[in-house]
Amino acid sequence: MDAFNKVLEFLEEMTKNADEVQEKVLDEILSRNSGVEYLQRHGLNGQIERETFKKNMPVISYEDIMPDVTRVANGDKSQILCSQPISGFLMSSGTSAGKPKLIPTTEEESARRQFQFILVRAVMSKYIPDLDKGKRMYFLFTKPEVKTPGGLIARTVTTSFSKNSAPLKNGANFSSPIETILCPDSYQSMYSQMLCGLCLNKEVISAGAVLASGFIRAIRFLEKHWQLLCNDIRTGTLNPQITDPSVRDAVMRLLKPDQQLAEFIEEQCGKKESSWKGIINKLWPNTGTMSQYISILDYYCNGLPVVCKVYASSEGFFGVNLNPLSNPSEVSYTAIPTLCYFEFLPADRNNGVTNSISSPGPLDDKEQQKLVDLVDVKLGQEYEIVVTTYAGLYRYRVGDVLKVAGFKNKTPQFNFICRKNAVLSIDMEKTDEAELQSAVENATRHLVPFDAMLIDYTSFGDIASNPGHYVLYWELRQNGSTEIPPKVFEDCCLSIEESLNTFYCQGRFCDHSIAPLEIKIVKAGTFDELMDYSISLGASINQYKTPRCVTFAPIVEHLNSRVVSSYFSPTSPKPEPGH
Template identity: 25%
Template sequence: MATITLEKTRLDDSFAAMATVQRRIKRTSYVCFIVTLLVITLIVFGHNYGLLGIPSPVSIVVGVFSVGGMALLWRDIDWRVKGQNRSVGSLLTQYVAMKVVGWLGKRQRERLEADTCDIRKAQEETLLKRLRKNANTYYGRLYEFSAIKDSVAFCQHHPLTEYEHYRDLVKRVAAGAEGVLIAGRPLILAMTSGTSGASSMLLSTKDTNTEFFLQGVAVCLDAMRKAFPASESLQRTTKFFYTPTLRQSEAGIPIGPNSSTPASSRHMLTLYTTPAPAFQVSSEPDALYLHLLFALKDCSVGTLESNFAASVFYAFCFMQERWQELVEDVELGRVSPRLAIEDGVRRGLDRLLTQDPERAARLKAEFQQGFEGIALRLWPQLNLVLAVDSGSNHIYGELLRQHYCRGVPFYSPFYAATEGLIGVNLWPEKDQRQYLLCPRSMFCEFLPEASLDEKQPQTLLMDQVQKGLSYELVVTNASGLFRYRIGDVVKVVGFHNQCPVVEFQYRRGQMLNVRGEKVSEAMFLAALMRAVRQWPGAELVDYCCAESGILGESSGGSDPHYQVFLELQGVRNLTEEQRYKLDHCLQEDSAVYKSFRHKGSIGPMRVQLVGGGAFQELRGHMLAFSQASPNTFKMHRVLHRKEYANFLRGKIIS
């Protein structure tokens, strides 16, 4: 799914997923209550003796209401608290953040509901707001934004665009030119993840972030609170986030993935299990080790959070490999000497750790029982896994639900991209990942699936699409993109009032196409999952494909065909009949593929198994040679680079 950059890390400046503890708050609440009584008593006596300038009756009334208010506040906080060793300040910070965002979420949800009842009006207002704001830019004057009065005129006078349309303009912005695409200076030059090709550099603005928070974060937290009431308890969140490396443009504008570190909001860090010094660690393995170490110390973790389910899955795989070392660090109250981190950071972390042999013994006992359902055994009060598990992350979500996180609810909150917020999931309890398009985040158009190869096809608007059909999204956003084809194909699965509800299908650039057959990721995965169910004992861990053309003579056949690389659990070899089962399943789903196979225009796919951990290694290899961040990385389902395919060929076991 387009970089669901979501980037949910923007939450950090406004809220944090719920984290807390009970013993400390009860003790502290009583202390605060007594202190409040003493202060109020002092005020009352002060007034009685004429030491203060407020009449005595007024001071008494104020005192009574203050005591009552404090008592009600602590009573409200107290029932939410779980765990121990939380400061009053961190609890109050979380409580206030939760209340403020809850209030915002309720208001934003009400506004969203009103907008979905008149979708054309909401979309027209969104479009005209974008055009008016940028009318005096170089681009706005070029396309005469000031003369456009409605969406019909906009679609008639502005062409559909792709990234090449903006490349030189973005370079001008990076060099310091102002008023080119947007009125103002971008916050960051955001790099896309490059799943479907080379990374693109887009502008990210304050408006984009504000929309993401108000229309996305606040609304989804409101939905989460209603679906999972336990998420309102004051518990810490373990957030798997990796501080990105940023560089500077000629004009000093940051360049990098469109995400910010939680450490940039230090007042919110008390809501996470990972302390501030750990966010200074740039190495992903070392940072992950620290995330896990501090999470394991806190038995009352309430939420596991990341942009994508893949990051959560990799975290559990990492834990399974290094649990003994982690348990030893919990017992000794230190950071492993094997971690290559700066001395100052290490000292800061060591100061936050204390010896805890009791917790270490409990952890060891749970790990020795195995890793099925380990999440709830490590954190019995775990309420939620908060991560996107649709699109290319569907596999990892399923693996987590079936194994490590068995019994824990999942919520996939957003559908978003580097381009901005696209949709929100208002139905957390549903297994299907469906997203309501946000009518005031972007102006959306829809290209029917049959016209994807046309240069300037006719588009449809939100109130013109049909249930059951698939479309490529075209967006006009707050960051200088106009009628921009983002490459995501979605299926309209219903309507909420007048507003489309969609499911992500595939990326236009991630299709298998050796003879014009155009097999999408969604189609191939469905066939693959059906085939795997017919292989006794097999469970799919990961996969990707390559077209034989990129491998040349080493592909192993003269006819064009698919090279399929699979990582499976439960089996280390497949018979030729079992391998052919995948080809047969795809023929059942794609009449075009079946036709080419029967004609001999496409040869049989070559299905090859790779060793355990091969895809984790491939991920590391891809990150090392790209501008993607671990926070936004998505596994490429169709490999377009020969070196990646050859990397997996070196991992083949059968």
């Protein structure tokens, strides 16, 4: 606890002196990398002053440095982006923009990222002091590593963590042996991790995954396979579908015949479907610890605290939730000034979509002058985050839009709003992820009287017809026996339309340039299949997020093949002044 207290004291100190810390971070990054080709190319010539940096260095996206990244990946050992040797690449999930990005990393950067886990543990210990006295059932998965033409390893962030984490390797406080996590077969890995968690159900005091979607997938897996898992627990034998020798050996060291536990699980899982409400605290009675998943998480967890710990990406670790027991819909992340140099590009909500600058690439001089430093952001304002890292990213647009929710001393705290590139558009209007999410939440209130909830959804801008229209694919879970009348779904369609921006409403009501919005109800399991498909293309279970807008033809075809019914908005929404 003394070590954790020192970490918290350090956090307090650096948030009080955020601007000084940020200036020091930028000075260190530019000093050590002063001779690299990228900085020389942009005329920095060893200068490390903040204003010179801002004047000379362009604000960029991944596409702008992809040629340099490709050179490194192909074996060029020149100091192109970073003075330290590039030790490998971290792969983005690929679910937001298609093909995964390769983010360069160094040995030092890997060690720096480990600080986030120490910081998270320190924060968690403040709110839940006994967290280390039991087991954590934390679902982690690894993807096969890829070797670039130059011989460097490319892996996901979570694969890197799983292979390098000392707590995971020694099994401390985790319900799953490391062998089950490192298993490359996602079915065998999920099955064995769930089985271990059930065997240790009374020792498990917290449960989770990297993303909420991953945890929900684990519970759905349990819904499908609980009978097989019960049989293993009853007989003390492992399902023959688990063929990985290291996994079998690790699980069999833990698995013993337990008739009583098997009967208990059968009793909880074998009841009518509605009994799955609160299944987490039923099966794991000692447990106690992503906005679109809050309702379904609450359904499974039945009031247990849902903890959102960190804000991070493949590009870096950016913030920590200093109030981990807050409502997930109200989570804010405090920026950590020591980990990278932050800048923020003001965003606005004109036309209902969060816009920074329309161009995804470098900004012109006038546009670059709009960027502000970490301590200069304004409460309530939305920004696109721009980072400069120790490992060779300079004024890099991460693509996330954040909103300033408050301050910890002099350091801002942010709500995550949306990914900047998730946009629906038919005519002149644009609808972003955050606006669509809010509209869907408003619409699902019509489902409450029928004891139904939205499991997952995505959208598609259908321009095959004239005029085009928005299509939303919904997967529902209905616990009640009352059939939902078509009018309810039509009301959902209209509710969504009425929640969208005035440009959309004008297109529907005045210009008739947009056809009525359509909701397509898909079969149960559709979004699990969508996740499986993405994983088959190389996505990681840990990092997978359901895309809120799809354009890839095979995905649209799959969704359409699973539709069981469809409904259209019955009338046009009327634009209102100031809507």
